[in-house]
Amino acid sequence: MPRLLATQSHVVHGYVGNKAATFPLQCLGWDVDCCNSVQFSNHTGYGLDKVFGTITDETDLKQLLSGLFDNFPRDYQALLSGYLPNKNSVRCMGTYYAKFKEENPEIIWLMDPVMGDEGQLYVSEDVIPEYRKIALSPKQLVDIITPNQFELEILYGEEIKTKEHLKKALEKLHRTIPVIIVTSCDCKMFDDQDFIYCVASMKGKTPVVYRVPFIDSYFTGVGDLFSALLLDRVYKILSNPTTTLEFEDQVNNVLNVIQKVLNVTRSYTSGKINAKMGSALEMKEMELRIIESRDIYETININEKDYVYTRL
Amino acid sequence: MTSTLRTTKKVLSIQSHVIHGYVGNKAATFPLQYRGWDVDVLNTVQFSNHPGYAHFTGFKCSTEELVEIVEKGLVGALDIKYDAVLSGYLPNVQALQKMAGIVGRMCEEDDNVQWVLDPVLGDNGRLYVEEQCVAVYQDIMHRSKIFLATPNQFEMELLVGMPIRTLDDAKRGFEQFHEKFPRVTRVVVTSLELSDFSNDNVYVVAGFDSSLSDEVFFYKIPKINATFSGSGDLISALLTDSLLNGHGPIQQPLSTSLGQVLWLVTTILQKTYELNVVDRVPHDEAIRIKDLKLIQCKDILKRNLVPSIGKPETIKI
Numbered sequence: 001m002p003r004l005l006a007t008q009s010h011v012v013h014g015y016v017g018n019k020a021a022t023f024p025l026q027c028l029g030w031d032v033d034c035c036n037s038v039q040f041s042n043h044t045g046y047g048l049d050k051v052f053g054t055i056t057d058e059t060d061l062k063q064l065l066s067g068l069f070d071n072f073p074r075d076y077q078a079l080l081s082g083y084l085p086n087k088n089s090v091r092c093m094g095t096y097y098a099k100f101k102e103e104n105p106e107i108i109w110l111m112d113p114v115m116g117d118e119g120q121l122y123v124s125e126d127v128i129p130e131y132r133k134i135a136l137s138p139k140q141l142v143d144i145i146t147p148n149q150f151e152l153e154i155l156y157g158e159e160i161k162t163k164e165h166l167k168k169a170l171e172k173l174h175r176t177i178p179v180i181i182v183t184s185c186d187c188k189m190f191d192d193q194d195f196i197y198c199v200a201s202m203k204g205k206t207p208v209v210y211r212v213p214f215i216d217s218y219f220t221g222v223g224d225l226f227s228a229l230l231l232d233r234v235y236k237i238l239s240n241p242t243t244t245l246e247f248e249d250q251v252n253n254v255l256n257v258i259q260k261v262l263n264v265t266r267s268y269t270s271g272k273i274n275a276k277m278g279s280a281l282e283m284k285e286m287e288l289r290i291i292e293s294r295d296i297y298e299t300i301n302i303n304e305k306d307y308v309y310t311r312l
Numbered sequence: 313m314t315s316t317l318r319t320t321k322k323v324l325s326i327q328s329h330v331i332h333g334y335v336g337n338k339a340a341t342f343p344l345q346y347r348g349w350d351v352d353v354l355n356t357v358q359f360s361n362h363p364g365y366a367h368f369t370g371f372k373c374s375t376e377e378l379v380e381i382v383e384k385g386l387v388g389a390l391d392i393k394y395d396a397v398l399s400g401y402l403p404n405v406q407a408l409q410k411m412a413g414i415v416g417r418m419c420e421e422d423d424n425v426q427w428v429l430d431p432v433l434g435d436n437g438r439l440y441v442e443e444q445c446v447a448v449y450q451d452i453m454h455r456s457k458i459f460l461a462t463p464n465q466f467e468m469e470l471l472v473g474m475p476i477r478t479l480d481d482a483k484r485g486f487e488q489f490h491e492k493f494p495r496v497t498r499v500v501v502t503s504l505e506l507s508d509f510s511n512d513n514v515y516v517v518a519g520f521d522s523s524l525s526d527e528v529f530f531y532k533i534p535k536i537n538a539t540f541s542g543s544g545d546l547i548s549a550l551l552t553d554s555l556l557n558g559h560g561p562i563q564q565p566l567s568t569s570l571g572q573v574l575w576l577v578t579t580i581l582q583k584t585y586e587l588n589v590v591d592r593v594p595h596d597e598a599i600r601i602k603d604l605k606l607i608q609c610k611d612i613l614k615r616n617l618v619p620s621i622g623k624p625e626t627i628k629i
Contacts (some may be wrong), residue, residue, distance in 0.1 A: 010355070012352050013352045013386055017608050035358075039354075041386055048386070048388070049389075053380070054377050054385050056371075064331060064358065064369055067329055067361075068360040068369075071365060071367060071368075284392070291348065
């Protein structure tokens with residue numbers, strides 16, 4: 001049975017960060033070791049005055065990761081990193097993960113470089129060089145990254161306005177990272193604004209563009225669920241040299257699972273699906289129904305939609 | 313379609329967190345979630361692994377952090393209605409007192425909230441917490457309305473203030489318990505080594521439900537040649553599910569729930585044991601199994617109709 005270590009945020013109530021990633025991965029048979037970079041009552045979309053809890057400080061995070069890797073130096077087949085609250089925690093995760101990866105080169109590291117969205121940073125600016133250092137390391141540490149377009153631009157160093165430009169950015173980042181999934185691309189680059197565009201690129205192959213229906217409501221944690229499922233699906237390819245599974249289909253499958261989870265989630269809301277950020281009672285209704293979706297995570301190729309739209 | 317969906321039961325679980333392995337919240341969360349519960353997970357500590365390993369690192373959360381998250385966050389800003397609160401390891405006297413105060417108030421203010429309290433003090437004659445916590449737990453259990461308490465043998469001895477070595481001791485222990493803590497409706501002692509059965513290679517799990525009868529009931533469980541960390545935490549979580557999941561129209565008696573939970577737990581322990589001894593030469597010595605194989609047991613946890621481990625025996629008190 002595979003085991004992975006996930007370092008990201010923990011919320012007591014609701015499903016983002018480790019709470020969104022852990023249960024689905026456990027349902028898929030993973031032993032998930034969760035290192036919590038924060039413990040908050042709930043996610044910040046509830047309004048900053050309604051979030052309580054603390055950040056795991058650098059000394060504590062160092063001790064946890066060093067204690068863990070000392071005790072279990074060969075136990076993980078995969079590493080996952082998501083939201084980390086500041087420069088020190090990103091650097092700390094990067095240092096320990098890099099060391100583990102160098103000692104266990106066959107393992108898979110998925111890094112979600114959580115920095116911001118749609119032109120807005122939600123971490124402090126000094127986090128940027130830390131993520132760039134890890135992503136662009138000539139040691140080729142990270143196997144998969146899952147940035148949104150804004151985060152991709154930060155790692156690449158330039159704004160991306162055209163498909164050609166996007167292709168160039170992917171090519172450049174592939175020098176150090178074999179798998180890149182851009183979770184939401186600026187729809188202006190494509191045609192129809194009622195959709196979300198996602199680009200999956202594996203080094204040496206033509207990047208595939210997927211188009212999924214845009215759900216006009218505010219769900220938090222979708223990206224974290226996406227990274228977790230993607231890690232499982234890509235692990236199944238990379239860990240098995242004789243696999244017949246195709247990368248393109250595996251990403252399509254993840255998008256199908258996400259759509260099904262969103263449908264389950266919507267079926268539980270009381271009709272109003274346009275919750276406002278900062279309204280605690282409305283936010284509570286918009287939490288992903290991760291538990292109620294228990295039987296969805298494993299479904300492979302059952303009533304699947306083909307979301308492939310085009311190739312770059 | 314919406315109207316046919318059940319509402320999801322909500323539990324707040326206040327326990328320790330280990331990154332690696334399955335004790336405390338890590339032992340409780342996945343089984344509860346897999347059986348359909350929306351679990352709010354409040355971690356009282358974060359350790360790399362449990363202290364049963366030679367080395368561990370990590371930290372305890374401050375009392376202020378725990379209090380604020382529940383009082384200002386979950387109960388205050390979010391106004392979450394829980395069906396149950398499951399409380400376990402709290403790292404010090406102050407945290408224990410404050411958190412018990414908050415949970416006690418939640419239960420008094422809302423009859424729907426049921427408190428399942430695991431009075432984590434220690435095991436096998438060794439305390440994990442400051443000695444003062446014994447008196448604090450006695451006080452909490454004296455004052456508060458508690459749906460179910462789940463001490464182990466050592467904790468039961470500390471709470472009632474007498475050694476429990478025989479079936480007769482156990483019976484008197486339950487009498488004492490009910491006398492001292494009349495507001496604790498149900499109690500399950502999660503593992504008892506009793507001299508009456510020392511030749512039968514069994515241990516005993518015993519319970520008492522003051523709302524139903526004046527009988528103590530107990531199950532004799534064949535021993536596996538191993539010790540496990542986290543099995544008590546798993547019992548508390550699964551009892552919470554069995555008693556409060558709301559699947560059935562009426563409240564199931566504790567003895568029935570315990571019989572089913574013990575079937576689940578012994579099946580999980582047996583599978584964990586088998587997965588651990590696969591590559592070993594058979595030997596007589598009991599092995600120490602540090603981590604339950606909970607994920608590998610998900611099909612066991614998934615069962616809707618859970619069989620019972622058997623028929624309980626009873627003693628009148």
